[in-house]
Amino acid sequence: MDRKIIVTYTLDMLRTSVRLQWWNLIGISGFALLAVLIAAFAYLAMMGDRSWMFGFSLALLIIWAGLIVGSYFRLLRISMSKFRKMQDPTATFRFTSEGVSIVADTGRVDFVWGLLTKVIQSETLWVLVAAGGGVSLPTQALDDELKAFILSKPLEKVRSV
Numbered sequence: 001m002d003r004k005i006i007v008t009y010t011l012d013m014l015r016t017s018v019r020l021q022w023w024n025l026i027g028i029s030g031f032a033l034l035a036v037l038i039a040a041f042a043y044l045a046m047m048g049d050r051s052w053m054f055g056f057s058l059a060l061l062i063i064w065a066g067l068i069v070g071s072y073f074r075l076l077r078i079s080m081s082k083f084r085k086m087q088d089p090t091a092t093f094r095f096t097s098e099g100v101s102i103v104a105d106t107g108r109v110d111f112v113w114g115l116l117t118k119v120i121q122s123e124t125l126w127v128l129v130a131a132g133g134g135v136s137l138p139t140q141a142l143d144d145e146l147k148a149f150i151l152s153k154p155l156e157k158v159r160s161v
Contacts, residue, residue, distance in 0.1 A: 001149050002096050005141045009089040013125060014079050017136040020120045020127050022072045030068060037061040078133070082106065093137070095146065100128065102135060109135075113153045126150070 041057045083089065091104040099112040111130055120127040120134070126142065127134040128150075142150075 001146075002094070003146055003149075004092060004094045005146070007091050007093060007136075007138060007141050009083060009086070009091070009136070011083070013136060013138060014083055015076075016122070016125050017127055017134065018072070018075045018079050020122055020125065021129070021134050022075050024118075024120050024127075024129075025071060025075075026068055034061075034064055034068065037064055095149065100135075111135075113155075116153070116155055119150060119155050128155075 037057065037060055041054075041061050044054045044057055085106050086104060088105050091102050094101040094103075099110060100116070101111075102109045111128075115130050116128050117131070118129045120129060122139075124139055126137045126139060128137065129135075139147075
């Protein structure tokens, strides 16, 4: 296969991509841990416990909540920075059997399929994830043949809301 598509990025697409990547990073287990930390802290507070365990649970709660919130804003800041650097918010993707090539006015990136680790999928956007971050693709730019081609690669498939 040798397919070329042109994608025009928007702020809405950027925010959706950040939300998908953030949810994939934190996941349900991250919020479950937050709930457990809140419950433990609330239990110790209601019992009047003011031992080291109380302070430790409060510290863990603050650190974990900070990581959850901070990770979202870090991803958003990185994405916004890249978006603002683009004079023309378009990118040309070329899909071949060897990998994906992305060309924009900010530069060129080539990924062999082995470097891509997963595909985060939503109804409106797919994010191809590599070690250094994710590349957003609106689903309207992908026909069924190209979707099947991408999904045929040995990547972890993650469905998001």
